[in-house]
Amino acid sequence: MAPRPQKKLFSRRKSCRFCGDKELTINYKDVKTLRNFVSERGKIIPRRIVGTCATHQRQLCEAIKQARQIAFLPYSGSSQG
Amino acid sequence: MRRYETIVILRPNSGEEEINKVIETTTKIITDDKGSVIELNKWGMKKLAYLIKKETLGYYAYFDFASTPAAVSEIERKFRIDDVVLKYMTIKLAAAITEEGVTEAIAAVSAREASAAAEIEAAETDDKTEVKTDGKTEVKAEVKTEVKAEVKAEVKAEVKDEVKAEGTAVVSKETTTEAKKEA
Numbered sequence: 001m002a003p004r005p006q007k008k009l010f011s012r013r014k015s016c017r018f019c020g021d022k023e024l025t026i027n028y029k030d031v032k033t034l035r036n037f038v039s040e041r042g043k044i045i046p047r048r049i050v051g052t053c054a055t056h057q058r059q060l061c062e063a064i065k066q067a068r069q070i071a072f073l074p075y076s077g078s079s080q081g
Numbered sequence: 082m083r084r085y086e087t088i089v090i091l092r093p094n095s096g097e098e099e100i101n102k103v104i105e106t107t108t109k110i111i112t113d114d115k116g117s118v119i120e121l122n123k124w125g126m127k128k129l130a131y132l133i134k135k136e137t138l139g140y141y142a143y144f145d146f147a148s149t150p151a152a153v154s155e156i157e158r159k160f161r162i163d164d165v166v167l168k169y170m171t172i173k174l175a176a177a178i179t180e181e182g183v184t185e186a187i188a189a190v191s192a193r194e195a196s197a198a199a200e201i202e203a204a205e206t207d208d209k210t211e212v213k214t215d216g217k218t219e220v221k222a223e224v225k226t227e228v229k230a231e232v233k234a235e236v237k238a239e240v241k242d243e244v245k246a247e248g249t250a251v252v253s254k255e256t257t258t259e260a261k262k263e264a
């Protein structure tokens with residue numbers, strides 16, 4: 001009997017970066033960190049992809065929206081237009 | 082008293098005077114209402130993530146203060162009237178802050194600023210030393226590669242002797258160029 005191919009080849013368990021690193025805080029002024037959690041088009045990347053926990057994704061979402069309000073992050077598009 | 086933070090974006094072409102005027106009126110409203118400014122920071126010019134009133138750049142100013150909701154609404158009313166202000170945002174940091182809390186916060190801010198200044202100084206000195214060491218390693222690398230190239234150019238013995246004799250990078254460079262010309 002041939003060995004069965006491993007099922008979960010690509011699913012690496014993602015973990016919440018904010019739970020893992022206590023130094024890392026969520027703040028709307030910290031654009032560098034927030035940039036990691038928005039797509040190139042400026043959309044918030046869903047939790048199922050970045051792997052943040054529910055609590056932190058909620059905080060992150062709010063922070064990104066505040067950063068957008070004060071023009072630190074775009075509402076859409078990479079920089080302008 | 083509540084603790085708020087306000088960020089204002091001012092027109093990029095507004096002068097120093099206008100900027101100071103906006104900041105002064107804001108601080109005056111806060112202090113008149115028996116509040117206190119914890120931190121006032123001019124972040125300066127920044128690129129906006131999107132156009133605001135057809136401007137691509139904005140002058141950012143940041144206030145961290147303890148005040149009442151009435152003062153905040155007054156500040157925002159003034160911002161709305163003022164033509165220099167492109168956009169503003171106020172966020173409530175804490176629902177209640179005591180006098181001691183304010184003094185503690187001010188102390189924390191000044192401590193942070195002091196440490197930041199010290200860090201900058203340290204970084205500057207570090208940079209200098211780094212540059213020095215980098216220069217040395219680069220010179221060494223250059224010498225090595227040049228020596229190899231010379232080996233190809235079949236002037237081995239001469240150049241090696243010269244490098245050994247002179248030692249310094251500059252001289253060896255000159256010799257290499259000379260050697261190449263000769264070759």
Ligand SMILES: [Zn+2]
Nearest residue numbers: 016019053056
């Ligand atoms: Zn988490």
